[in-house]
Amino acid sequence: MRTIRALIQKEFKQIFRNKIILRLIIMLPVVQLIILIYAANNDIKNISMGVVDLDRSSTSQKIISKLQASSYFILNDFSTSKKQGIRMLEKGKTDILIEIPHSFEKDIYNNEHPRVAITVNAINSTVAILAASYAGNILGGFAAEYAFSVTQGKIEVPKQINVTNSNWFNPLLDYKSLMLPGVLAILITIMGILLSALNIVREKEMGTIEQLNVTPVTKLQFIIGKLFPFMVVGLFQLTLGLCVAVFLYNLEIQGSIVLLYGVVTVYLFSVLGIGFLISTISDNQVQAMFVMLFFMIIFILLSGLFTSADSMPVWAQGINTINPTYYLVDIIRLVVLKGSTLFDIRKQMTAILIIGLVVNAVVIQSYKKVV
Amino acid sequence: MEASIKTENLTKCFGSFTAVNNITFKVDKGEIFGFLGANGAGKTTAMRMLCGLLHPTSGKASVAGFDVFTQREQIKKNIGYMSQKFSLYEDLTIKENINFFGTIYGLSNTKIKEKTEQLLIRLNLMEEANSLVASLPLGWKQKLSFSLALIHDPKIVFLDEPTGGVDPITRRQFWELIYETADSGTTVFVTTHYMDEAEYCNRVSIMVDGKIEAIDTPDNLKKLFDASTMDEVFYLLARGASTQE
Known part of the structure; x- marks a missing residue:
């Protein structure tokens, strides 16, 4: 327990001392939410x-x-x-x-x-x-x-059925309401994978990981020591993002905030795992960057943020069954806009949890203290 | 005297390349053992196997009485390791590094405090205690690194080219630290390129192409090869090597 605490403390100190990362953590959610929401607008005018x-x-x-x-x-x-x-x-x-x-x-x-x-x-x-x-x-x-x-009503005009729509859950068909929760999901994904993948690779490059490998620190302690700080960072970004959504865009969160945090915590568990996995197969930060981009672009494009995931071809929907981002975009929209409960989103939650468990099991298997 | 490190036909192959070829040797407790060899001779590979960082391909070895195949975790509690590349956390302060590694080795808080003070006084780093490690000159970093490898009072400390790139004065001071350590009963296993440093060792082994070609005290080796310095001994042995730089 003391070991894990020492590892976590160390990680936080490093995060706070890295001025660029620190700025990125704070600025990224705010700036991206402001820019992306306006740019990725599907309303067509003029x-x-x-x-x-x-x-x-x-x-x-x-x-x-x-x-x-x-x-x-x-x-x-x-x-x-x-x-x-x-x-x-x-x-x-x-x-x-x-x-x-x-x-x-x-x-x-x-x-x-x-x-x-x-x-x-x-x-x-x-x-x-x-x-x-x-x-x-x-x-x-x-x-x-x-x-x-x-x-003047004398000639009989063919009778028409007059269809009226009522738009549930997003009554004004406001595109922002649809984009905001989705962009929030993407943000958490990007930062999660980025921080975790680069962090461990950096320890490899610096040689500090070898120094840890000759100590009695176990694999599990090491991974928890990495997971926890980045989870906190991810939840902090969620908080920042929600503040922007609520105070700047007047988004009303219909569902439970506690549920939202719960969902994101489980989600972070799985994406951080993916980040760790990338770091175990990469020798340096450049490699890690490329592998990460490869996965991230697929995750994000297929996530259903920009286009409806339901109308994607069968093979793409097949990929989506193992795409955690797809589930998160869906869940955040459901909880924020529709007010869904844990029971309503149980399928997506189970999927994310399973992905997380599998990925992290592979991480523990493949992270070797001894070569 | 009891053996600190004992190997018997220890071998490591990477594919078809044999990096360490059937090495057999013994290091006694409290000894300063110099592990010499040209670049690529297999020193680091051998050392990494003894530290539990690398699986041996075959042979037998025990470190501090524990088997390198089956008792790796016990070995790690009993050894200190200082790698070729400086590997403390540069973005933490000296004090934070001491605290971190102390805690990881399971030292109590009071013990860490005591050790921190000792260490800072010994290295004369009192004033730099709260500055980032990144800001220290290389020589100081190396001394700090060495002291941290000793924080948990290990039975054996492995030093992989600890004085590479360090000025002669700091090298001298470094060797004084090594002597102090050995005097207190810790076995020192050190690899080096500098043949003058080899003279400071109690015993040395010289590795060529993955094999140990000679092992004895520096004086005996010089007599055996009819040489006046260790430098000459090294030349005579390493000349036949195929994997020189």
Whole structure:
């Protein structure tokens, strides 16, 4: 027990004396939460729009002003021919082209099918799909209104089923609410793996690990002496992150904070283990860095932070069964946004715990005091 | 006299390369034993096996009465080790390093306090007690490192090229520390490149290509090889080596 305490004290002293690491521990959560949340925003606004109005009627004018009035589109180009409009799209001056044909207004009055063409720059498919669907919605709404006002209700407009949504757990569809808990999870992952992997490799490089290996310190004592301080650091970062989320973004934490800390503690146990594993197979910090990046990028991209993990191919979902970050992103979102209880997240928790136990068992097996 | 270290045909192979080849020797209690050899002759490998850092491939060896195959943990409680590379925590102060290693070896707090004082006085480091180890000159670091290897009063202390890169005055002081240690009954097992240091040892062995080619007191060796200094003896023996730098 005294040995473990001495190891832990030593570790904390080293952390506090390493000014760069100390700054990183404090600055990273704050800065990343502030920058990443705004940058990784999926709400699409200010789409540059081009219009080709061949009809030049009062109806086409109404449609254009309706599109302009929404916050999604900015009218950047008003072309006189489709050819010119397409050229603007090709040049990248506009991202969406709305084309209103010659006979548009006439078609409406003659009860033909009036048509409007929407052409979208689909290099970024997410933007394209959203832009087209925003435009489609606005036009659809316009058509319904217009039909009613023109006929004054005399002509029977085809009955439509009016669908209303209510968005549970994130009522304002605020993208930040979705990103915040996820980014928090990523932060804890990065710092956990980084600190643990580099720390042990550094002891290897300095030769201090050999000095420890000739002492009666056991493997288990050594690993606990490393696990505990980094767990504390990880929980400290969680606290810092939660403060930013609550005070800066007014995020309401629906679930139990105690549960959140419990989950992260178990999670840290498994990612720190992964860090230790990386350090046992690396001889120097550069190697450790590369191995770490390899794993971290896979963990983070597959975690479901940026894209939905449910719509990933089967093989990717297969990888996710052993990806602790995937479970944590899920759990933090559930607990923070939905207020899930331990019972609700028991499956993910069990998975993280099993990963942690397996990884740490391998660490104890592969960390050799004797070669 | 009882043997502190005893090996019999101790061998270590790395793949097809035999780093230590059937070495057999005995070191007595309280002796200063010089373990000489060129770079790559297998000194460090042999020493690491005796310290329980490396599995021997074959042969027998006991250190402080414990077997290197089966009683490694007991050996570790009874030996001190100072590696070639300085390996104290540079980002801890002198006092913190003493405390840390003292605790790890299971010394009581009062004992650590007593040892700290002794050590600081002996090395004349009273004023630097609270400064970071990184800020010390190399010679002081080496002396500190040596003293820390002795903090738990081990029966044997292993020193791997302890005076590499150290100035002549500090080397001299270092050897005084070694003598004091041996006088108090601790066996000193030391590897070195400096042949003048070999003269300070009670007995030396000279390793060439993984084998011990000669083992005796410096005087006897000089007589045997008809040489005036240990330097000459070393040249005569090491000339035939295949793994010289």
